[in-house]
């Protein structure tokens with residue numbers, strides 16, 4: 366490790382934590398010291414970073430002494446430990462939902478609302494993965510034609526629910542193929558292998574799941590548009606990595622599919638992959654390991670005058686979590702906010 370910041374990762378042993386280590390390394394984020402933190406279960410584990418073997422320690426309040434920047438990817442532990450890190454002078458970039466809707470905490474997607482980082486008071490939240498990959502293409506269209514309403518159906522990979530969920534899909538798939546009885550699921554409420562589950566996070570009294578409402582509330586906060594209407598159905602699918610979303614929008618201004626393609630092709634962070642005649646459209650097997658949001662199947666909605674359909678796929682461990690978090694850190698560095 367060379368010149369740079371004192372950085373810590375909480376949840377370094379998880380799927381997002383591991384991706385954070387990969388992205389920090391790839392993008393050569395300036396780190397002079399890296400602290401890897403997780404639960405007591407992982408105390409003493411060894412993980413490699415830039416060829417060096419680092420030991421994992423249990424995350425505790427005093428782990429943040431002398432640390433400049435902490436990436437939080439440890440789930441609910443953020444609630445307790447983020448304030449401890451901030452109290453000790455560190456800036457926290459948090460992947461959990463704990464602070465996302467706090468009016469004092471910026472919720473940032475660098476391609477969409479980079480200036481919001483200026484208002485941070487120690488905590489910056491990374492949006493929910495489905496929201497991040499949704500707003501990257503929604504924002505450039507919204508700026509030109511104002512999106513009044515969006516209907517979204519997500520198809521979310523199992524790695525979105527963490528390491529245990531990945532192991533569960535692999536185990537169940539083997540059990541089904543071997544003709545064995547499928548073990549009682551632990552990560553999900555139902556078998557996920559060879560199945561779809563239209564349920565992510567808990568349901569509220571209106572029968573929407575919390576994941577579905579995150580798409581509404583977080584999008585409004587990121588776009589600074591409290592009026593935009595969004596209704597979502599979130600579905601867990603037996604895909605290892607990369608979330609897909611089928612999106613239908615109604616705009617105030619009229620937009621042809623060709624115009625939308627041009628807008629999206631020139632927008633940051635997006636790769637348009639839209640040649641159905643050549644069988645080219647975004648798919649999780651090709652987007653995993655990539656940082657962009659892929660958009661395809663862009664077409665006018667013939668059922669309404671100002672409507673558009675499109676299909677989004679993106680690696681939710683990267684753009685939906687690790688890459689977005691590291692981009693925020695880079696933004697803080699470039700504006701001397703760290």
Ligand SMILES: NC(=O)c1ccc[n+]([C@@H]2O[C@H](COP(=O)([O-])OP(=O)(O)OC[C@H]3O[C@@H](n4cnc5c(N)ncnc54)[C@H](OP(=O)(O)O)[C@@H]3O)[C@@H](O)[C@H]2O)c1
Nearest residue numbers: 376378379380381403404407438439440460461525527528
């Ligand atoms: N997966 C995604 O696509 C995604 C996308 C966006 C945001 N997120 C968010 O990112 C966070 C991490 O998710 P994940 O998918 O990486 O989960 P994961 O694979 O299950 O990893 C969870 C991590 O948290 C650590 N942890 C658990 N309890 C802890 C505690 N009490 N103290 C310190 N560390 C603790 C675990 O450590 P041990 O190994 O020691 O148990 C592990 O490193 C969650 O808040 C999630 O909502 C995930």
